[in-house]
Amino acid sequence: MTDEVRTVRANGIQLAYRSWGVGTGEGSPVVLLHCLGEDGEDWRGPLVAQLAASHPLYALDLRGHGRSEWPGEYGLEQVRDDVLGFLDALALERVVLIGHSYGSVVAYLLAQHHPERVERLVLEETGALRRPDSPLEVPEAPVGDARFDWEVKTQFVRQRNAPDPAWWERLDAITAPTLLIGGGPSSHLPQEDLVAMAERIPEARLVTIEDGGHLVHEDRPKEFTSAVLTFLTETDGATGTP
Template structure:
């Protein structure tokens, strides 16, 4: 499988996606979900060659991002069906699912709703979907052009403020071995919330890459890749 950008029709919209790796690689397909405001290109870097040697890799632009359609509807209960349809159209029955930040929220909900489709789950710098106190400000669209639909940020901020309790409950339905990777005290996300998520997921654990901040796979790629290799290679999970 050569690298490229393709599109696929799912749920009445078009999703763009990038591919890396060998089409007939024996490893389980890897699906990478980017953070808010980014796209599948965000994953390009040292991690890709290491994974692509053994796994076909798929990195979609989630709806409202990049080259995918911007339909204006961005509820998390829409994004999870998008991912299911994406896997079905591409014939990906069981995957290793890796998400960063916003993408990790989508990944976690999907893994709880469709546990049979996820062999292993990695959540990088994932926000806990618990009510925020104080609530997050819902900001107006800036004047300058954006690389994603600003309405998506507004809707996600609203969902962060008053999340559906079902999303937190779904963590207990995840059956895949799950690795949460936190960026330590330099991250803006509460690391204790990620630790609570790791405790709630039946086969979950957490590792912390200190001083990595929110962009662990970008700012500390060696440490991120090392934790991922250990997690994927032999089934062992790094200790808390």
């Protein structure tokens, strides 16, 4: 696997990405989207090691993170369109899309609006974008350097407090076979939200990895990798077309 970080221009900004397994297998390309505050390096581990033997893998630094551009504007639909632009720039017509937390929200927004581009979808510890019972607080920026633009977090919290109702209503527009992975009671996310999302997405299944917490792929890497590989094997050949 390579440590080289490349860049590509997409949706008007520079996006950094890492790649593994390109040219080594015939499997569908896999695009990995990290959680808020991380970058593409966060995905390095057992899942990447196993998938790279048969699939080309691409792990982005989303806008405002890592080595990608920090433009100061971080609407979820902008980030979604960045990923679409990335697919276009690399001529990736249809992909397996895997997202964690914030990255999983971006992933399912893309799957809603461009179902023809998403062959299969994996959502780790995703969030249901519905108006919360009480507003979330906008956090103050920490002192010192950060690996990401704190404005990403600020704008995300504001969007969580006043989400576009269509983000929830359009879950049934996702046509790709979908795996949702929850971390069980040790996660800070309401696990009932994952149940509700699995019921709304037409071809969805939910796997709960007990004691996985919010960082399932880090804290339970074997179980996470097994769940993803089983899903990809069982849905191999699925079209995911509208």
